[in-house]
Amino acid sequence: MLLIYTQKVTPRIIYVFKHICTHILGIPIKFTSKIEEFIAHDGAKLSYGKQALGNEFFIQKVDLLMEQGFSELEIKVLPWDDTICFFPLPEASGLPFDIFAASFYLLSRYEEYLPHVKDEYGRFPASESLAHQESFLHKPVVDIWAYKFRDVLLDRFPDLEFADRRYKVGTIVASEHTFIFKNKGFLRSFIGMWADLFQLNIGKVIDRLQVWIRVKNDPHDIFEDLIDLIKEHKIYMLFMFQLSDFSIHDRNISHNRIPHRAVIKSVADYAKVGLLMGYYAMENIKSLRKEKLRLEEIIHSPVENVMNSKYNLRLPDQYNNLTELEINNDHSMGYPDVLGFRAGTCSPYLFYDINMEVTTPLKVHPYAFNSEVADNMTKNKLKEELGRMLLEVKEVKGMFRGVFRSQDFSGYANKDYYYSLLKQIHEIG
Template sequence: MLLIYTQKITPRIIYVFKHVCTGILGISIKFTTKIEEFIAHEGMKLSYGKQPLGKELFIQKVDLLTEQGFSEVEIKVQPWEDSVCFFSVPEASALPFDIFAASFYLLSRYEEYVPHVKDEAERFPVSESLAYQEGFLSSPVVDKWALKFRKVLEERFPDIEFQPRIFEANAVMAVENIFAYKNKGVLRSIAGLNRDLLQFNFNKVFDRIKVAFRVKNDPFNIFGELIDFIKAYRLKMFFMFQLSNFSIHDRNINYNRIPGRSVIKYVGDYAKVGLLQGYYAVRDLKSLRTEKIRMENIVHSSLEYVLNSRHDLGLPENYNNLVELEVHNDFSMGYPDAMGFRAGTCTPFLFYDINMEVTTPLLLHPYVFNSEIYEKAREEHVYAEVKKALNQVKEVGGTFRAIFKNQDFSEYSRPAVYYNLLKQIYEIE
């Protein structure tokens, strides 16, 4: 057990020390504000403050973790060994920067609370992020910092034992439409047929007719093939189905139709099933509750997993809505248009609400890769970029998570490329 002395124990300090020390390194910690207790402690101990008490292991702090709310923070990123760092401190500290304040800044998504320029979809764009601007988006810096901190602890406390880090990979399938043509209703089918004719998409016209007469399987219904892939290699995979009301933003099938419900139940027998939030469910609690109930009525179990279809974190309202409805796992922490580490980590972490200054029970599972990035890129480029990201995650023993769409594996996309990507991610020979 590592005893940590600090003059004031704040929710931010508890949150980030628990994540770095216990969540990543696997060591138990205890806090104290009593100098007498700290001095008398004969085991491992560390002080976190403005100056050391004596010759103990000391990390000098900046003020971020003792503040409340958010404000503009001046940050100067500097190179440090094979990584970068910010919130630098004098040489008296065991590390040249406040690792805990820097980790909190990234994990809490502090920069997404302060005023920023939004993209055309009203989202926080990657171009506004510190990691993108300073060139470390492709590195899981929080995990790297934690492992460097581990070396400091090992040097000071040779008998310390850490929890081993094991690399893991898994894919998440975002399913906006189970079917391309099947069960769309007469009016929608006629409208779609007319659109294809006007755009001279005659292959799709013929496909619509074949599907209608059951001569051909629906192109988007590739779940049987994916389940065969899962069973063949004994893989862990997640499928997120959209069950929102039909609107200008959400064009999924009616959640009440039997074929769609049957697919969800079938997939749930072999993989983890969750909810792909619709456009309105990201901001509206009532819509989210409705979609949650629909999914639970289909799978007959509590909803555990969600993915945001808009890739809009909606901080903190969206996450607080998930907390209120007792959803425990979110897979939306990433950028749909850039590969990398939005929160600087490839380790799941709890959501911290800066507005309320509380650690919530919602576990965030960051993703590294989104197939939307490389829909038109050359195969060689995609494989090379994924390999680089995989190596980054392997170095720290984290989790490489990738987001795909079921359409990626249909004949209208490049299924061979995406199956090869799955094999690359899961390291299948």
């Protein structure tokens, strides 16, 4: 057990020390603000404050974890051995940087509360982030800092016990359009066929007719192939299905269509299933509740996992809606168009609401790869960068998550390429 002394035990201090020490490194910790208790403790201990109490292991703090709310911060990113960090500290400190304040800044998405320029879809773009501007977006720096802290602690307290964690990978398959032709209704199908004819997509017209007369499977119905992959290689996949009402933003088929429901039930027999929130569910808790109940009625179990279909996180409101509806896991933390670790970590973590200054029960599962990046990167470059990031996550025994769209594996996409990326992530031949 590691005893941590700080003059005032704030919610931010509890949050970030628990994440780094307990969730990443597996060290049981206890906090105290009583000097007598700290001095009397014979085991491993550290103080976190403005100055050391004696000759204990001491980390000098910056003020961020003592503050409330948010304000503009002056941040200078500096090298630290083979990595980087910010919030530098003087030599008297046992660490050259306040990794706890820096980790809190990234995990809480502090910068997303500050004024920023949104992209055309109303999203916080990677280009606005400190990680992108300082070229460390591709590194899970919070985990790297945690392991550097672990090494320093072991030098000082050789008998301190750490829980070992294992490197893991997982894939999310987002199904915004379960079918491309099937069950679309007469009017939508008729308009779609005329659009294909106008654009001279004769192949699609033929496919559409063959699907209608049931001599061919819908090209987007690729779920059996993925289930076979799961069975053969025992890999982890999480499928997200959209069950929104039809609108200009959400164009999936009705949740009442029997083939649609049959696909979801079939997938749920072999893999975890979650909710891909529609456009209005991201803004309106009533719409979110309606979509949640629809999925629960199909799979006959509570919805535990959700993902934002448009990736336009609006913090903390969207996460607070999930908490209110007792949804425990969100998988939206990443950039759809850029590789990297949006929150600076490859470890699941609890979300901290800066507005309320509380640790919420919502667990955030960050992803580092989204198949949409294939639209703006060469194949060789993407595979090379993906390989480098996988190695980074292996080094810290973290969790690498990739996101694919179900249509990536259809005949209308370069499915062999996307399958090769999927296999690269899961290291299967």
